[in-house]
Amino acid sequence: MTQRRSGTRTPARLGRRRPLRPGRILTFVGLLVLSLVWIYPFIWLLSASVKDSSEIFGSGLDLIPDEFVWENYLRAWTEAGFASYFVNTVLITAGTVLVVVVRSALAGYVLGRYDFPGKKLLIGVFLVTFFLPEGYTIIPVTQLTDQLGLLNTHAGVILGLGAGGQIASTLLYAGYFRGLPKELEESAKLDGAGPFRTFFQIMMPMAWPITATVVILTFLFAWNTYLLPLVFTLSEPDLRTLAIGMTVFVGEYGQDWSGMAAAAVISLIPVVVVFVVLQRKFVDSIAGAVKQ
Structure with a gap:
């Protein structure tokens, strides 16, 4: 009689990764671009909130301010x-x-x-x-x-x-x-x-x-x-x-x-x-x- 081996057996397909198809990659890249376009106005708003008023429109698409002006929040919260x-x-x-x-x-x-x-x-x-x-x-x-x-x-x-x-x-x-x-x-x-x-x-x-x-x-x-x-x-x-x-x-x-x-x-x-x-x-x- 053939004896069965005790212990856990790993399935043949366990650990294999699905190959990245070109269509899947293009879908991922397209969704990533759409997500960035969708979220860009909110990121721009966050960036503008810590910029000087003159820098907001003068810096173009640059989201990183030259100097973080956290006083904008204090001015909005108290003075306004x-x-x-x-x-x-x-x-x-x-x-x-x-x-x-x-x-x-x-x-x-x-x-x-x-x-x-x-x-x-x-x-x-x-x-x-x-x-x-x-x-x-x-x-x-x-x-x-x-x-x-x-x-x-x-x-x-x-x-x-x-x-x-x-x-x-x-x-x-x-x-x-x-x-x-x-x-x-x-x-x-x-x-x-x-x-x-x-x-x-x-x-x-x-x-x-x-x-x-x-x-x-x-x-x-x-x-x-x-x-x-x-x-x-x-x-x-x-x-x-x-x-x-x-x-x-x-x-x-x-x-x-x-x-x-x-x-x-x-x-x-x-x-x-x-x-x-x-x-x-x-x-x-x-x-x-x-x-x-």
């Missing part, structure tokens, strides 16, 4: 008032995200799980309002906020940004909740859970990938929006956001380009951090690979 603008933007953005997530999830849950008269008409109205530019609704929103006594306040800006249609977020939740099995609600009802407890303790935690997507989209919208916070804080400059604060660097006889670049980098840092933290859930939600 970006410290208070940053706090205002964080408060307004956090409040807007909270309002949008809660109301969009509740509305999406109703649209996705229940049938009621006029449901299709309501969805049609939502879709119509989705295409309305912000400028068409700014006047009635401002008048309503003024009548509520919330104009020139953080709460007024938050309600103005978060209490609108938010159709995309609502439909995202509706589509997700529609695909969940009905047995979840039936089991919760047997355990004595009411509608709100079922929603907040069962449905909402399962919709975390959708919530991450809504948080990112709403965060970007609220952080970078300009028109509504400008109108709502015309008589209260101390309530300005970072987007409005950029106008501080534009004067009657010139612009402080280096200070503006430093301020832009400051305003971009939270956006990058939020996207890095939530990007996995964001990609999974968009791709439809929702993991429960």
Whole structure:
């Protein structure tokens, strides 16, 4: 009888590397060039933020400054008032995200799980309002906020940004909740859970990938929006956001380009951090690979 040799056996193909094909190399080089072209404006902004204003456009494509001027960040943070603008933007953005997530999830849950008269008409109205530019609704929103006594306040800006249609977020939740099995609600009802407890303790935690997507989209919208916070804080400059604060660097006889670049980098840092933290859930939600 032939005895089998004990021990681990290495597969014949283990350790072999796939040969680099010309097509694969060309694809890699092409993607690398496109990535560099895509990221170049951000690198240029970082470089401009530590340059002197006269050097920004005089150095051409040279990204390395002759001398690093870190005072640009200090000037933007203190002299231009970006410290208070940053706090205002964080408060307004956090409040807007909270309002949008809660109301969009509740509305999406109703649209996705229940049938009621006029449901299709309501969805049609939502879709119509989705295409309305912000400028068409700014006047009635401002008048309503003024009548509520919330104009020139953080709460007024938050309600103005978060209490609108938010159709995309609502439909995202509706589509997700529609695909969940009905047995979840039936089991919760047997355990004595009411509608709100079922929603907040069962449905909402399962919709975390959708919530991450809504948080990112709403965060970007609220952080970078300009028109509504400008109108709502015309008589209260101390309530300005970072987007409005950029106008501080534009004067009657010139612009402080280096200070503006430093301020832009400051305003971009939270956006990058939020996207890095939530990007996995964001990609999974968009791709439809929702993991429960």
